[in-house]
Amino acid sequence: MQLKTKLTISAFTALLVVSCNKKEIQFEDPLITNRDTTVSPTEDFFHYANGGWFKKHPIPDSESSNGIFRMIGDTINAQIKDICEKSAKNEDAPKGSNEQKIGDFYASGMDTLAIEKMGLKPLAMQFAKIQAVQDVPSLMNTIGYLHTIGAGPAFSFYVSQDDKISSKHALFFSQGGLGLGNRDYYFNTDEQTVKIRTEYAKHLEVMMQLMGEDAAAAKSASATIMKMETDLAKISRKLEALRDPVKNYNKMPLAQFKASTPAIAWENVLPQLGVAKADTVIVGQPEFFKGLDKIVTTYSIDDWKTYLKWDLVNSYAPYLNNAIEKQNFAFYSTVMNGVKKQKPRWKRIVEETDGALGELVGQVYVADYLPKGSKEKLLEIGNNIRDVYAEHIKKLDWMSEATKKKALNKLSKIVMKVGYPDKWKDMSSVVINRGTYCANVMAANKWSYDYMVKKFGKPVDRTEWSMFPQTYNAYYNPSNNEIVVPACNILVPGFEGRMPDDAILYGIIGGSTFGHEITHGFDDQGSQYDENGNLKNWWTAEDLAKFKQKTKLIVEQFNKFEPLKGKFVNGDATQGENIADLGGVVMGFEAFKKSPQYKNKEKISGLTPEQRYFLAYGYAWMVHAKDEALARQIMTDVHSPAQFRVNGPLMNIPEFYKAFNIKPGNKMYQPDNLRVVIW
Known part of the structure; x- marks a missing residue:
């Protein structure tokens, strides 16, 4: 049924009146109620338009911001929570069905007792691989493997459309490997950035202790990681420099890439990355990889093992035991974004379920929650x-x-x-169960990575x-x-x-x-x-x-x-x-x-x-x-x-x-x- 609207205006309030079957429903007009009329639109239109809402809705301790994105996000999260909880209750859902995967993923994330009991055991196999590294070739092969499960040490790698031949997929190598994400955090001298660097070193020290190191070893490991990441940051381009698609497109034969980095046998690393054979790569920042080639041999294998263990745990910290999860939150959310309190666990797991299995959740969302006619409008x-x-x-x-x-x-x-x-x-190949939350996240990460890398050599699917x-x-x-x-x-x-x-x-x-x-x-x-x-x-x-x-x-x-x-x-x-x-x-x-x-x-x-x-x-x-x-x-x-x-x-x-x-x-x-x- 189409609804017809008519207007009533008051000096104090503005209400939209919707008439349907002779019943009238009054709605506040957000364009009126959101305003802050103590601010002139001629001086600061943003706060004039939205300041009234800001005054009524301070930023929650569990958030870094508040506003329209959070409002809509909360609506969607509530719907996804309903999907997750209904799926989790049905323990008889057919194995491999969307409902089983969504329900088991969510249930495993909510099972804090099992997560606590497991501790770091979900990463035992990966720790063993890192520990087995003996030389530069095995180091680089292990780095390649870690990329396939959702970690990101040393550099960035992905498969995407060739910028100059959009009908083909290409292999891309670019700068990466920084725990602080952006190179400027390692060098800027303003008070806030210096504080973040100081807190990051402390965070590294605490995390290494939670990983089993004693106080002295943790302090030493923190210094090593900080130094390695700073060296990676030195050879990284600034944010604005990464926006030039021409300067960040350097296509070259694999042999040329190898020649520029003689310490790294890329022909052996690529199979670890899931690429059986390739003759050409696109290198975003060639100077980064020349620098990485030196860093690979400058630091000892033990130093690299320390860095890789840190990168692995950092990548999976939100899905591990309480102490590690809380410490990860304390630095990345509180120190870096001002968030004082974690979101309720259900909300965190809803968001993680959506992030990992959003393709499956989306099918239910479209069928059950999407307003009719949305696509057409x-x-x-x-x-x-x-x-x-x-x-x-x-x-x-x-x-x-x-x-x-x-x-x-x-x-x-x-x-x-x-x-x-x-x-x-098609997510039929991803295996999810109620056993281990971290293992489920890793399975989803592995599926996502494999889905990406398998595109190489295949026609581009523009749909x-x-x-x-x-x-x-x-x-x-x-x-x-x-x-x-x-x-x-x-x-x-x-x-x-x-x-x-x-x-x-x-x-x-x-x-x-x-x-x-x-x-x-x-x-x-x-x-x-x-x-x-x-x-x-x-x-x-x-x-x-x-x-x-x-x-x-x-x-x-x-x-x-x-x-x-x-x-x-x-x-x-x-x-x-x-x-x-x-x-x-x-x-x-x-x-x-x-x-x-x-x-x-x-x-x-x-x-x-x-x-x-x-x-x-x-x-x-x-x-x-x-x-x-x-x-x-x-x-x-x-x-x-x-x-x-x-x-x-x-x-x-x-x-x-x-x-x-x-x-x-x-x-x-x-x-x-x-x-x-x-x-």
């Missing part, structure tokens, strides 16, 4: 966004007709995968999804020239069981999702791939120079934003996401202008269509984070903090200025010559 919005994108490209005054033709061709060939996949991955339908996120894949928008993106908190008005649909789903992801095809990275997903220049030299000048302007704009005192947004590292945010909000608005709500100048809750659209865009990024999490995001993430994902793009949009009366002298005002207009 998402596709409708996506196609409308693409249509206005084409209109914009045709009208660009800075691009030549030759480049416009190629841009329009690429846009027309973007594949939009929405809702859920037409076929599910494949890399995200579950119950994952509140989306992505653009340049090698497939596709955007993928999972089904749960249809959810908008405050509009459960009813369809939001078009301003909200186009502000959140149109602008921050479809518009954002399509723009990734034309950001500083995506613009380097052609319509077939190949890393290939399709620009004229003059147009490319103009484009780079515009992206330079957005880098400079975001470099000025200061989320924390003394810590600024990294405009270079975040430019792709910033370009996508700007393109998204512009295209979402253009598509919204074609709706009856906009054309009829329909006011809802006293807000004009324009005001509702921009408030809805602000709602899309309604997230406040702890300072520790913000500091980590600034250093390691290619996304700007939420505040600037809203304020930054809007400062460039004339319609926003008109909607909220932004004038010179206001903080949200940007002079014409500094406003960024790209797509």
Whole structure:
């Protein structure tokens, strides 16, 4: 049954009234109730749009942030919990069935007595392999094996589409092996980073004791690991340098790779990685592997054993006994992200079950929990966004007709995968039981790795999804020239069981999702791939120079934003996401202008269509984070903090200025010559 909405306006509250069978249900309008009217939209639109919600919903001790992502995540988690608990209760589910695997995985994670009793025994075989290392060849072979079970020592390895031949899979080697994740943690001298380094050394020491070392040996091991990781960090590229697809694409014969690293017999390591035979590899950062070749022989085999044991336990710490799990949480969640309290165990295991078996959980989610018509509505919005994108490209005054033709061709060939996949991955080979939680996680990791590596030598399956339908996120894949928008993106908190008005649909789903992801095809990275997903220049030299000048302007704009005192947004590292945010909000608005709500100048809750659209865009990024999490995001993430994902793009949009009366002298005002207009 279709629901018709009508509006009542009060000076104090705004309620949407839904009439159905003569019964009236009143709903609060979140665009009104989320606001903080003590903040002027002309000074800080993000906090004006969302500050009221932030005041009512402080960040829980168990979270690093709070906001729309957490609200939707909690809704989805509750549904997945229901799936898990129902499956776990049915101990008679047929062996190998989806229900059996989901139920046994969840039950094993909730069985803390069994986990405690097992201690480190689930890793006994891996410890034995590490202990058996005697020389560099056996060391590198063991490193290769550890990659296949979900650990990641020394470097990163994966199978993916060849950037320049998107119809083929290739072997990729890139930098990695850092317990702190990002190289800058090992060198930056600001007070917070120095503290994290100090705490990391202490964490290593405690973890080594929990692994059975005495105090003196643990202290020595901590120093060794710290030194090794610092040496790996020295040869690693910075975050912003990793965003250049050309400089991080170094295809070479295996013989050339071997010659550059004489101490490493890659022809022997590859079979351990699951690759029987290969003659070519793509090396992201050749200087890293030349440096690794020296590090391999500089440190003793005993030092490497210490590092490998640490990396293994670090990879599986959340699935081991209480002492190790708690210590892992104390450092990675509390020290690095400001989270003071662990989530309830059920929530942690629900999230782990979804992460490990999301392909199976997704099938139940789509059948039992997905609102009907979600896929169709998402596709409708996506196609409308693409249509206005084409209109914009045709009208660009800075691009030549030759480049416009190629841009329009690429846009027309973007594949939009929405809702859920037409076929599910076959997880029949993964064996799950109620015996050991850690073993179940390892089995899922092994399946995932094998699924990836078996692609090598096979045709690319362009129908494949890399995200579950119950994952509140989306992505653009340049090698497939596709955007993928999972089904749960249809959810908008405050509009459960009813369809939001078009301003909200186009502000959140149109602008921050479809518009954002399509723009990734034309950001500083995506613009380097052609319509077939190949890393290939399709620009004229003059147009490319103009484009780079515009992206330079957005880098400079975001470099000025200061989320924390003394810590600024990294405009270079975040430019792709910033370009996508700007393109998204512009295209979402253009598509919204074609709706009856906009054309009829329909006011809802006293807000004009324009005001509702921009408030809805602000709602899309309604997230406040702890300072520790913000500091980590600034250093390691290619996304700007939420505040600037809203304020930054809007400062460039004339319609926003008109909607909220932004004038010179206001903080949200940007002079014409500094406003960024790209797509």
